[in-house]
Amino acid sequence: MVNKTATLAETQAQFKQYYQQNLQKTYEKLEIKRRKYFKKFWLYLFAYTALLFVIFAIHDKGYIGQDWFSNIAAVVIIAGCIAVYMQIRNYRDDTKNVSMRKVLSFWGNFSYHNSCSSSHPKNIKSSELFAYYNCEETDESFSGSYSGTSINVAEQELRIKGNKHDIYIFRGVLILLDFQKKYNRKTVVISKGRWWGFIKNNPLFIITLSLLVAPLFFAGYIFLESGLPSDWGYLYPLLIPFGAFLFVAIIYFIYRHYNPKKATQKVVLEDLSFLRKWNVYTNNQIDARYILTPHFMEKIVEIKRLFHGHAVDFSFFGGKLLIAVHTNKDMFETTSLFRRATDYRPMAEVVEQLHSIFSVIDVIKAQKNISSENINAKTNG
Numbered sequence: 037m038v039n040k041t042a043t044l045a046e047t048q049a050q051f052k053q054y055y056q057q058n059l060q061k062t063y064e065k066l067e068i069k070r071r072k073y074f075k076k077f078w079l080y081l082f083a084y085t086a087l088l089f090v091i092f093a094i095h096d097k098g099y100i101g102q103d104w105f106s107n108i109a110a111v112v113i114i115a116g117c118i119a120v121y122m123q124i125r126n127y128r129d130d131t132k133n134v135s136m137r138k139v140l141s142f143w144g145n146f147s148y149h150n151s152c153s154s155s156h157p158k159n160i161k162s163s164e165l166f167a168y169y170n171c172e173e174t175d176e177s178f179s180g181s182y183s184g185t186s187i188n189v190a191e192q193e194l195r196i197k198g199n200k201h202d203i204y205i206f207r208g209v210l211i212l213l214d215f216q217k218k219y220n221r222k223t224v225v226i227s228k229g230r231w232w233g234f235i236k237n238n239p240l241f242i243i244t245l246s247l248l249v250a251p252l253f254f255a256g257y258i259f260l261e262s263g264l265p266s267d268w269g270y271l272y273p274l275l276i277p278f279g280a281f282l283f284v285a286i287i288y289f290i291y292r293h294y295n296p297k298k299a300t301q302k303v304v305l306e307d308l309s310f311l312r313k314w315n316v317y318t319n320n321q322i323d324a325r326y327i328l329t330p331h332f333m334e335k336i337v338e339i340k341r342l343f344h345g346h347a348v349d350f351s352f353f354g355g356k357l358l359i360a361v362h363t364n365k366d367m368f369e370t371t372s373l374f375r376r377a378t379d380y381r382p383m384a385e386v387v388e389q390l391h392s393i394f395s396v397i398d399v400i401k402a403q404k405n406i407s408s409e410n411i412n413a414k415t416n417g
Contacts, residue, residue, distance in 0.1 A: 044388060044391050044395075047387065047391050048384060048387055048388075048391075050142075051142055051383075051387045052380075054142050055380070055383065058138060059135070059138055059139070059383075060378075062134065062135065062138060063135070063371075063377045063378050064377075064378060066131050066134065066135070066371060066377040067376055067377040067378050069127070069130065069131070069377075070127060070131075070371070070373060070376070070377050073123050073126065073127040073373055074123075074373055074374075076123050077120060077123040077124070077373060080116065080119040080120050080123065081116070081120055083116075084112060084113075084115065084116030084119065084120075085116070087112055087116075088109060088112050088113065088116070091105065091108055091109055091112060092109075123373065124373045127371070127373045128366075128369070128371065128372070128373070129150060131370070131371040131377070132148075132150060132176070132368075132370075132371070133148075133150055135370055135371065136148040136178065136368060136370075139368075139370065139383075139386065139390075140178055140180065140390075143180070143182060143390065143394065144180055144181060144182055145180055145181070146178050146179065146180030146187075147178060147179055147180060148176075148177075148178040149176060149177050149178065150176050157172070159212055159356060159358055160172075160194070160210070160358070162353050162354060162356075163224070163351035163353055163356075163358040164222070164224050164317075164351060164353070165224065165226070165349050165350075165351050165358065165360055166194060166205050166206060166360075168196065168205075169194040169195060169196055169205045169206075170195075170196055170197055171194070171195045171196070171197040171202065172192060172193065172194050172195070173192065173193045173195075174190050174191065174192050175190075175191040175192070175193075175367075176190070176191050176367065177189060177190035177191065177192075182394050182397055183394075183397055183398065183401065184216070185213055185214060185215055185216070185397045185401075186212075186213070186214035186216070187211075187212070187213055187214075187393070187397075188210075188211075188212040188214075189209065189210070189211050189212075189367075189393065190209070190210050190212075191208075191209055191366070191367040192206070192207075192208070192209070192210050193206065193207050194206040194207075206360060206362065207362065207363075207364060208343075208345060208360065208361045208362045208363040208364075209343055209345075209360075209361040209363060209367055210358065210359070210360055210361075211339070211357075211358070211359040211360075211361070211393055212356065212357075212358050212359075213356065213357040213358075213359075213396065213397060213400075214355065214356045215355050215356065215357070215400070216355060217354075217355030220319075220354070221318075221319060221320040221323045221352070222318060222319050222320075222351070222352065222353045222354075223303075223316065223317070223318040223320070223323060223324040223327055223328075223351065223352045223353075224316070224317045224318070224349075224351045224352075224353075225314050225315070225316050225317075225328070225349060225350050225351065226314060226315045226316075226317070226349050227313065227314055227347040227348055227349050227362075228312070228313055228314060228315065229313070229346060229347040230347035230349060230362055301317065301318050301319060301321060302315070302316065302317055303316035303317065303318050303321060303324045303325070303328075310328070310333060316328065323352075327352055331399055332396070332399050332400065335392065335395055335396045335399055336348060336350060336359070336396070338392050338395075339359060339361060339392045339393065339396070340361060342385075342388055342389045342392050343361045343363050343365065343367075343389060344363050344365040345361040345362050345363040346362055346363065347361075347362040348360065348361050348362065349362075357396070357400070359396075368386045368389060368390075369382060369386070370382050370383050370386050
């Protein structure tokens with residue numbers, strides 16, 4: 037098991053030895069499995085490609101009409117893509133179920149779940165990182181304990197479910213650290229870059245904004261051309277997006293009225309580079325300044341980099357820390373159908389990702405500023 041105060045280099049060295057003793061034979065067996073999946077991958081790819089050429093040839097001979105040809109070709113292409121993708125997906129799932137439990141055991145007693153229901157709902161709401169969502173899905177997760185701190189890490193999506201389209205509020209990795217401390221202080225740190233991910237995951241949001249702006253331009257054009265019109269009736273259909281926007285705004289303010297924020301004070305820190313990237317809100321200014329040390333923020337930035345995130349938010353609440361990494365990259369990939377299972381480089385990257393999570397716990401415990409006793413002493417002093 038890893039030394040809890042080990043540096044990344046020391047952890048990598050310890051894990052390499054652990055890998056050779058406990059995991060190398062497992063990954064050699066996974067390589068045999070990978071070759072079987074890889075053969076099926078090429079077999080399906082060749083079979084569906086050949087079938088597609090046969091259909092083209094029959095069409096050229098005039099035995100199949102254009103309509104039938106288009107429909108059959110579309111079915112073959114879709115079926116082929118699904119068959120090929122399932123080989124990639126099934127190999128990944130099969131190997132993760134085998135490998136991740138053994139990888140995590142290096143750090144202690146952890147449980148891994150390939151697909152499960154979320155254990156975060158109450159914590160997500162309490163964190164105040166996300167205003168509202170009504171649907172959540174968890175792809176995979178693991179949980180356990182490290183240095184007396186409970187850990188739950190999940191690859192998760194949060195959405196507002198609609199009749200035709202869902203609005204993605206969050207897609208990425210949620211890291212919940214429970215320090216077993218109970219107090220009411222709260223500090224919420226929101227990345228200024230998260231809106232780019234929101235827009236990128238929801239192209240319909242851009243369309244909605246354009247629909248809101250279009251009536252204004254159209255009305256302005258009419259006014260410049262012919263002055264104020266005597267009949268405004270033809271503009272009413274253009275105002276429908278405004279009605280929809282107003283409806284959503286009313287629902288949001290009602291929700292906020294019955295679920296008020298606790299972290300309402302904006303924190304101004306001396307570190308200007310930090311303020312350019314994040315907005316900080318709290319209900320205790322002293323608490324926020326003790327938590328957001330340069331060393332702690334280095335660890336947060338490191339997590340963002342290692343998980344390939346385009347933004348990272350986090351919240352301290354009730355003795356817990358919830359870190360939300362906005363990313364589209366799959367979590368903890370040690371194998372790939374297109375790479376030898378015995379290639380150690382992906383494993384080294386996973387070790388680095390896991391070390392970054394555990395090092396956050398080490399930093400907070402070393403600072404000792406997370407404890408309510410120390411914070412109260414400073415406040416009363």
